[in-house]
Amino acid sequence: MVTIAVDAMGGDLGPRVAFRACRALMKNDPDVEVILPLEESLHAAARKILGKYQPRTRLVSCGEHVRMDDTPRKALKERSDSSMSVCLALHASGEADGVLSIGNTGALLVLARKHLGALHGVDRPALATQLPTKGRPLLMMDLGANICMTSEQLLQLGFLAAAWYRAGGNEQPRVALLNIGTEPGKGTDTIKAAGALFDDQLGSLYAGFREGDRLFDGDLDAVICDGYSGNITLKTTEGLIEWLLDMMGSELRSSLALRWFYPLWKATMRRIDRQVSPARHGGAMLLGIAGNVAKTHGKSDERSFRYALEYMVRQLRTRDYQSMEAEFLKITG
Amino acid sequence: MVTIAVDAMGGDLGPRVAFRACRALMKNDPDVEVILPLEESLHAAARKILGKYQPRTRLVSCGEHVRMDDTPRKALKERSDSSMSVCLALHASGEADGVLSIGNTGALLVLARKHLGALHGVDRPALATQLPTKGRPLLMMDLGANICMTSEQLLQLGFLAAAWYRAGGNEQPRVALLNIGTEPGKGTDTIKAAGALFDDQLGSLYAGFREGDRLFDGDLDAVICDGYSGNITLKTTEGLIEWLLDMMGSELRSSLALRWFYPLWKATMRRIDRQVSPARHGGAMLLGIAGNVAKTHGKSDERSFRYALEYMVRQLRTRDYQSMEAEFLKITG
Incomplete structure (x- = not known):
C-alpha cells in the first residue's frame, strides 16, 4: 500500500479538484490510500466527494493554509499548522510515503526543508x-x-x-x-x-x-x-x-x-x-529533499492533479529518496 | 528603389540558397535590387541563378568569408575583406540601404559596430x-x-x-x-x-x-x-x-x-x-546599430531567406535607423 499525503489547499480551482483527483486515483488503484489535512469546514465536502473510498481516506484537521502570496518566511513562521506543514510532518513521521501539494512553491521548498531536511551533500534542493x-x-x-x-x-x-x-x-x-x-x-x-x-x-x-x-x-x-x-x-x-x-x-x-x-x-x-x-508528466518533484515531495501546478484541474498523483505513485514504486541518496553518494563519493 | 547588400556566405546550406531567395524577391518586387559580395569562384553560379534579374543585381568581388567558428576578434582582425565586411561597408557608404547576413552572429555584431557604429546613447546593440x-x-x-x-x-x-x-x-x-x-x-x-x-x-x-x-x-x-x-x-x-x-x-x-x-x-x-x-518573421534585427542590419538563421533554406529579405524590405519602407534614433532620443531625452 502506498500512502500519499495530499495538500489540497491553494490551487486556483479550489480543493474539490484535489478531492476528485484522489477519488479517481483510488478508483483505478486499489493499493493507494490518501491522507488529506483540511480545515474543518471542508471535511464534509471531502467526505461527500470521496464517498465509497472513505476506508482508504484519512481526513486530518489543520489550521489556516499557506496563501499563494505568503512569503517563504511567513510560511515558516505562521503556517506550522497549515495543510502543507501537516502533510510534510506526516511524511517525516513515516505515516505518509510522499507528499503532493498544489500550494505555494516557495513555501513548500522551505517547509519541506524544515520538516525533512536535504539529502546528505546537497546544498540546494x-x-x-x-x-x-x-x-x-x-x-x-x-x-x-x-x-x-x-x-x-x-x-x-x-x-x-x-x-x-x-x-x-x-x-x-x-x-x-x-x-x-x-x-x-x-x-x-x-x-x-x-x-x-x-x-x-x-x-x-x-x-x-x-x-x-x-x-x-x-x-x-x-x-x-x-x-x-x-x-x-x-x-x-x-x-x-x-x-x-x-x-x-x-x-x-x-x-x-x-x-x-x-x-x-x-x-x-x-x-x-x-x-x-x-500535465501528463506529473508536475514538479523536489529533488535533493530527504523525502518524496512533489508539486502540481496551481492552475491544475482534476486531470492534471490526477496525473500528478499517479506519477507520484509510480515514482514511489520504482524509487524513493533513500535509493536516490545512495546513488548520489556513490556518484559523488 | 530599395538596395539590399546580401551576405550569402556561411549558411549551412551554402550560398545558392541566398541566390535563389534574391531571385524570388526581385521577381515579386520590381523596386528592389541586391548587391552580392562574393568570392570570384561563386560569380558564375550566382549569375546563372539570378539570370534575368542581372540588371538589378550587382556582384562584387571579395576575399575569404567569415567562418562559423571565427571568434569576433578574428573576424575583426582578419576578415576585413569578407563578404560580411564588404556588405557593411557598402551600407556605410550609402550604396546599400541595409544588410542581410546569413553568417556568424558574433562577427556580424562586431563588424557592424565597426563599420556603422551604435546609435547615440546605446551601449549595447x-x-x-x-x-x-x-x-x-x-x-x-x-x-x-x-x-x-x-x-x-x-x-x-x-x-x-x-x-x-x-x-x-x-x-x-x-x-x-x-x-x-x-x-x-x-x-x-x-x-x-x-x-x-x-x-x-x-x-x-x-x-x-x-x-x-x-x-x-x-x-x-x-x-x-x-x-x-x-x-x-x-x-x-x-x-x-x-x-x-x-x-x-x-x-x-x-x-x-x-x-x-x-x-x-x-x-x-x-x-x-x-x-x-x-521563419515567416524574418530572422533577427540588430537594433541599436546606426544602420539597418539583419541576420537570418544559419540553417535558413530558400524560403526562410526570402522571408528575411522581404521582411527587411518592408522594414526599410516603413522605418529606418534614423527615424528610430530620433524616437530613441525623444524617449530618453
Whole structure:
C-alpha cells in the first residue's frame, strides 16, 4: 500500500479538484490510500466527494493554509499548522510515503526543508520535471527553486539527476547543460565553468551543452539549468503547446469540410495532446529533499492533479529518496 | 528603389540558397535590387541563378568569408575583406540601404559596430525578432548579443523597443520584462532592479513582468530579456514548433481514414504553419546599430531567406535607423 499525503489547499480551482483527483486515483488503484489535512469546514465536502473510498481516506484537521502570496518566511513562521506543514510532518513521521501539494512553491521548498531536511551533500534542493520530447522524457531542473546558481551548485544538480535515473535503473543517463551554443566558449561564465566541472566529474554521463531548439530531440535524459532559465523555458513550452493545440483544434473545426469528420481528427488531436501535454508528466518533484515531495501546478484541474498523483505513485514504486541518496553518494563519493 | 547588400556566405546550406531567395524577391518586387559580395569562384553560379534579374543585381568581388567558428576578434582582425565586411561597408557608404547576413552572429555584431557604429546613447546593440503569437507579433530582445546585462542596459533595450515601434507609427507600444513571476519581488536582483527602472522611465509603456506561459497571448508589443534567456526562449520556441507541426502532420497521415482527406487537412496544416513558423518573421534585427542590419538563421533554406529579405524590405519602407534614433532620443531625452 502506498500512502500519499495530499495538500489540497491553494490551487486556483479550489480543493474539490484535489478531492476528485484522489477519488479517481483510488478508483483505478486499489493499493493507494490518501491522507488529506483540511480545515474543518471542508471535511464534509471531502467526505461527500470521496464517498465509497472513505476506508482508504484519512481526513486530518489543520489550521489556516499557506496563501499563494505568503512569503517563504511567513510560511515558516505562521503556517506550522497549515495543510502543507501537516502533510510534510506526516511524511517525516513515516505515516505518509510522499507528499503532493498544489500550494505555494516557495513555501513548500522551505517547509519541506524544515520538516525533512536535504539529502546528505546537497546544498540546494531543486525543482525538476519531465518534459515530453520526440523520444524519451527529459528531466529538467532547476525550474525556479534557485534563481541564481554557482557552477558547483549546477554540478550538484547534475549529480542529483544522474542519481535519480540510476535509482530508477538507468545506469547511463545522459545529462546536458542548457546553453546558448554547443561550443565550450559559449554562455555565461558560470555555465562555462559548469561545463568544465560536468566534463570532469560526470565523465561519460555528460552530454555537453544543449540549445533550446534541440531540447525535444529525445536523445537526452536530463538537462540542467538555473531556476531562472529553467522556469522561463518550461513555462514557454507550456504556453506554446497550449496555443498550438488550441489553434489546431479551431483550424480543423473552421474547415467546413473537415467538420464532418470530427470523430476522425478528434481522436488524432487527443493522441497528440496525450503525447505533448506537460500535465501528463506529473508536475514538479523536489529533488535533493530527504523525502518524496512533489508539486502540481496551481492552475491544475482534476486531470492534471490526477496525473500528478499517479506519477507520484509510480515514482514511489520504482524509487524513493533513500535509493536516490545512495546513488548520489556513490556518484559523488 | 530599395538596395539590399546580401551576405550569402556561411549558411549551412551554402550560398545558392541566398541566390535563389534574391531571385524570388526581385521577381515579386520590381523596386528592389541586391548587391552580392562574393568570392570570384561563386560569380558564375550566382549569375546563372539570378539570370534575368542581372540588371538589378550587382556582384562584387571579395576575399575569404567569415567562418562559423571565427571568434569576433578574428573576424575583426582578419576578415576585413569578407563578404560580411564588404556588405557593411557598402551600407556605410550609402550604396546599400541595409544588410542581410546569413553568417556568424558574433562577427556580424562586431563588424557592424565597426563599420556603422551604435546609435547615440546605446551601449549595447542587441538582437531582436518578432515572435508569432495569438495576436500581434511580439518583439523579443536581446536574443544572444549580450549574455549578461545590467538593469540599466535592459532599460536601454526597453527604450530601443519602444523607439522601434514609434518609428513604425505605434505610439503606445506595451513593453514587458521577461521574468519567472509577475509580482515585484520575483526574479534575479538585476530583473527586480530593471522592473523598478522600467516602471519609472517607461511609464505608461511598461506592461510589467511577463512569464513564459503568457508570451503568446498577443497583448504585448515587446518583451525585454538578457541574451542568455532570450536565446534559450527563442530556440525552445523554434524547436517545439517544429516538433509539434511534424507530429501533427504525421499523426494525421497515420490515420487510415484521414489519409483520404489529405487535401483538406493539408490546407489547414499550411495555414497553421504560416501563422506560427518563426521563419515567416524574418530572422533577427540588430537594433541599436546606426544602420539597418539583419541576420537570418544559419540553417535558413530558400524560403526562410526570402522571408528575411522581404521582411527587411518592408522594414526599410516603413522605418529606418534614423527615424528610430530620433524616437530613441525623444524617449530618453
